[in-house]
Amino acid sequence: MKPAEQEATAAKEEYMVGPVDDVPERDGLLVDVAGETEVGIFKVDGTLYAYENRCVHQGGPVCAGVLLGKTEQHLDAGGRVLSEDLDDSRLRLVCPWHGWEYDITTGRVAHDARYRLRPVELTVRDGYLYVVV
Amino acid sequence: MDDTARRASVLPGRTQEHMLVNAERERDRRGLDDVFIVDCDSHLYETNSFPEIVRRVRNRNIRRPLETMSAEYIQGFMIPQSIGDRSVGGRLPISQMQHVIDASDMHPIAATTLHSMDSMGIDYTILFPTPMLNLGLTPQIEIEIELGHAFNSWLLDDVLPCSDRLLTMPYLPLGDPDACMQYIEDFAGRAGVVGFMITAVRYEPFHRNQYMKVFAALNERSMPIAFHSGPNWFDRPFTILGRFLGVHALGFPFYAMTHLTNVVLSGLPERFPNIKWIYMEAGEAWVPFCIARLDNEYKQRSAEAPLLQRLPSEYIRDMYFTTQPFEEHENSAHTRAMIDIMNGTQSLLYASDYPHPDFDTPAIIWDQRCLDEREKRAILGDNARALFDLPGRVAVPGGSPARAS
Numbered sequence: 446m447k448p449a450e451q452e453a454t455a456a457k458e459e460y461m462v463g464p465v466d467d468v469p470e471r472d473g474l475l476v477d478v479a480g481e482t483e484v485g486i487f488k489v490d491g492t493l494y495a496y497e498n499r500c501v502h503q504g505g506p507v508c509a510g511v512l513l514g515k516t517e518q519h520l521d522a523g524g525r526v527l528s529e530d531l532d533d534s535r536l537r538l539v540c541p542w543h544g545w546e547y548d549i550t551t552g553r554v555a556h557d558a559r560y561r562l563r564p565v566e567l568t569v570r571d572g573y574l575y576v577v578v
Numbered sequence: 579m580d581d582t583a584r585r586a587s588v589l590p591g592r593t594q595e596h597m598l599v600n601a602e603r604e605r606d607r608r609g610l611d612d613v614f615i616v617d618c619d620s621h622l623y624e625t626n627s628f629p630e631i632v633r634r635v636r637n638r639n640i641r642r643p644l645e646t647m648s649a650e651y652i653q654g655f656m657i658p659q660s661i662g663d664r665s666v667g668g669r670l671p672i673s674q675m676q677h678v679i680d681a682s683d684m685h686p687i688a689a690t691t692l693h694s695m696d697s698m699g700i701d702y703t704i705l706f707p708t709p710m711l712n713l714g715l716t717p718q719i720e721i722e723i724e725l726g727h728a729f730n731s732w733l734l735d736d737v738l739p740c741s742d743r744l745l746t747m748p749y750l751p752l753g754d755p756d757a758c759m760q761y762i763e764d765f766a767g768r769a770g771v772v773g774f775m776i777t778a779v780r781y782e783p784f785h786r787n788q789y790m791k792v793f794a795a796l797n798e799r800s801m802p803i804a805f806h807s808g809p810n811w812f813d814r815p816f817t818i819l820g821r822f823l824g825v826h827a828l829g830f831p832f833y834a835m836t837h838l839t840n841v842v843l844s845g846l847p848e849r850f851p852n853i854k855w856i857y858m859e860a861g862e863a864w865v866p867f868c869i870a871r872l873d874n875e876y877k878q879r880s881a882e883a884p885l886l887q888r889l890p891s892e893y894i895r896d897m898y899f900t901t902q903p904f905e906e907h908e909n910s911a912h913t914r915a916m917i918d919i920m921n922g923t924q925s926l927l928y929a930s931d932y933p934h935p936d937f938d939t940p941a942i943i944w945d946q947r948c949l950d951e952r953e954k955r956a957i958l959g960d961n962a963r964a965l966f967d968l969p970g971r972v973a974v975p976g977g978s979p980a981r982a983s
């Protein structure tokens with residue numbers, strides 16, 4: 446595995462997305478910025494997160510993927526599986542190309558925290574959301 | 579609201595075309611439009627085309643009932659299915675990957691394939707079916723023979739003529755050697771045919787004498803044979819596994835290993851030296867294992883493989899293996915060792931497996947730090963160009979689906 450190369454940013458510009466309330470809770474938006482960069486913007490428990498839409502695996506459109514809780518198995522004291530369920534308090538963004546999972550709050554690869562999505566800066570002003578790239 | 583602000587536009591939901599925008603970006607970042615790339619294993623979803631395919635069934639008594647059935651019925655009840663959730667619990671958008679582009683000037687399957695090829699910078703692709711990869715498991719041999727022949731005819735008559743960049747290796751109904759002979763007669767000389775394909779999830783002991791005429795006919799024509807692998811959860815050893823992950827991980831290489839072992843130990847490369855043997859969709863991590871394992875066994879039991887003039891490893895290193903899924907080691911020196919053991923810079927053939935959900939874009943090879951540029955180009959296209967005797971590159975930068983000249 447190798448992370449996709451990170452490109453250095455020159456002077457940063459703000460691009461308006463729209464009303465901040467348009468970002469759905471426990472879901473997200475995918476926006477195109479100047480025809481050059483795609484950014485996924487997500488809201489979880491009222492907090493916004495934004496990442497470049499480029500998976501560290503093969504560059505897939507990770508931010509077009511689903512947000513799902515981490516799958517957990519619950520064992521009894523004897524090691525028997527009692528149940529399996531999604532832990533909705535630990536949301537994962539799943540890349541639609543091959544299923545690599547990311548912690549939505551950190552952008553880190555779930556199976557290898559050395560690698561992460563490129564975070565994108567957000568600004569909210571007068572109720573409107575801007576990406577800063 | 580700041581009316582003077584630059585705007586970011588909110589994109590619509592996922593579509594297959596949108597999914598490939600990222601492939602185009604990765605292609606351009608690496609300049610892959612300047613690299614000759616042959617995709618030696620890509621797929622079409624023939625489900626929607628079953629009405630066109632069954633019209634080509636030659637036997638009226640088989641064609642008539644098939645024509646009364648829906649595509650879903652044919653796929654669900656006439657072709658054995660390979661169970662297992664490819665979507666990982668709905669995480670992967672399988673139905674989006676099956677999306678077919680409408681096209682007024684060519685068959686939609688051709689237009690869809692050319693679009694994905696252009697997005698990834700691929701010059702040629704070798705197309706295979708999807709549900710019909712399990713046709714070899716039907717107990718109704720006449721259904722296999724008729725549907726397989728109809729599929730090959732449909733692909734060669736209706737889809738491949740749309741572009742010289744589309745190639746195939748027609749399906750062979752291995753269960754009936756006489757039918758195989760007819761298929762070879764009918765399809766070997768057709769435009770776009772670069773060999774024949776045997777689905778690996780099947781159980782004929784093809785080292786037996788009744789199959790030799792099939793190999794002889796292919797040897798006479800110097801036609802490559804590809805064993806296209808897959809999983810089969812119903813197969814006894816896999817029934818102990820509780821999750822598809824394990825079946826998927828082991829199933830593909832399991833059948834490839836079994837057939838490779840049979841080819842080598844029965845001396846088929848000695849009997850039919852003009853045949854090139856290819857193993858598809860099983861990755862490559864299993865090949866160094868087979869090399870070490872078969873050499874070790876052969877040294878102890880060579881009397882059981884009397885046709886062999888060389889060690890099994892020497893035959894294996896003359897064979898070909900498609901790359902997908904490329905099993906990269908964490909340590910690139912280990913990836914290099916895997917490639918060296920199997921003579922991979924000469925024997926590996928890039929494959930995407932697109933649009934199946936574990937597909938690889940060409941970047942998977944281009945980004946390997948353990949390969950120099952000449953080796954990357956060999957695996958991505960030059961090995962296939964030599965093997966299939968393909969002309970130079972034809973990809974149309976910008977993605978025109980027009981027939982290549």
Ligand code: FES
Nearest residue numbers: 500502503505540
């Ligand atoms: S590109 Fe995202 S999982 Fe492969």
